[in-house]
Amino acid sequence: MFKTMFGRKEEEERIRSEGRLPPGQSLTNKFPVLHYGPVPRFDPRTWDLRVFGEVEEEKRWNWEEFNQLPRTKLKMDIHCVTRWSKFDTEWEGVNIRTLVEHRIMKPKPAARFLLQHCEYGFTVNVPLEVALSDNFLLATHYDGQPLEPDHGYPLRGIVGSIPGSGLLTPYFWKGGKWVRGLELLARDRLGFWEQAGYHNTADVWKEQRFSYG
Numbered sequence: 001m002f003k004t005m006f007g008r009k010e011e012e013e014r015i016r017s018e019g020r021l022p023p024g025q026s027l028t029n030k031f032p033v034l035h036y037g038p039v040p041r042f043d044p045r046t047w048d049l050r051v052f053g054e055v056e057e058e059k060r061w062n063w064e065e066f067n068q069l070p071r072t073k074l075k076m077d078i079h080c081v082t083r084w085s086k087f088d089t090e091w092e093g094v095n096i097r098t099l100v101e102h103r104i105m106k107p108k109p110a111a112r113f114l115l116q117h118c119e120y121g122f123t124v125n126v127p128l129e130v131a132l133s134d135n136f137l138l139a140t141h142y143d144g145q146p147l148e149p150d151h152g153y154p155l156r157g158i159v160g161s162i163p164g165s166g167l168l169t170p171y172f173w174k175g176g177k178w179v180r181g182l183e184l185l186a187r188d189r190l191g192f193w194e195q196a197g198y199h200n201t202a203d204v205w206k207e208q209r210f211s212y213g
Contacts, residue, residue: 093139117181152177
């Protein structure tokens, strides 16, 4: 145990020296599970993903159709508002910008924000600029394996930090678990945690955890 703890501290110092550890965060080698409410059951026969709002054409993909969309693999660091950080995590899924570039998903000019609709009515909002960035993904796989149910199986939004990219890095809650709908909006609409007082931008480097204090 002492050796493991010592090794973790050495690794944390190395990552801090590389400028990859945001203020107030600590390295973890685990993958903590945090969410509000129960874990939903997945039925591939009834599951679908709806795209609606400020789009030229609404879409609805079933599980088979969604898995035929262009795929992307991504490595990045993730940072939870509860102060843990996990580095060099590997994900696979669908990049929204790729869908836009291939005209599979067609935002209207008025679209400025994306609201992720998840199971049980849970919502998460991000600027469309963030959703179209390289560090945002609709993920189906983590570390080469399908997501575990506790981590959002079959589909979750993920957002994190790609070292050296200069992209805005929100805290990890800005990617919703168990995503079922993508609503494009002309005006921002606060998600579940933002309505509860969490910061709307949630920049990890500025420690924007809460909208007060």
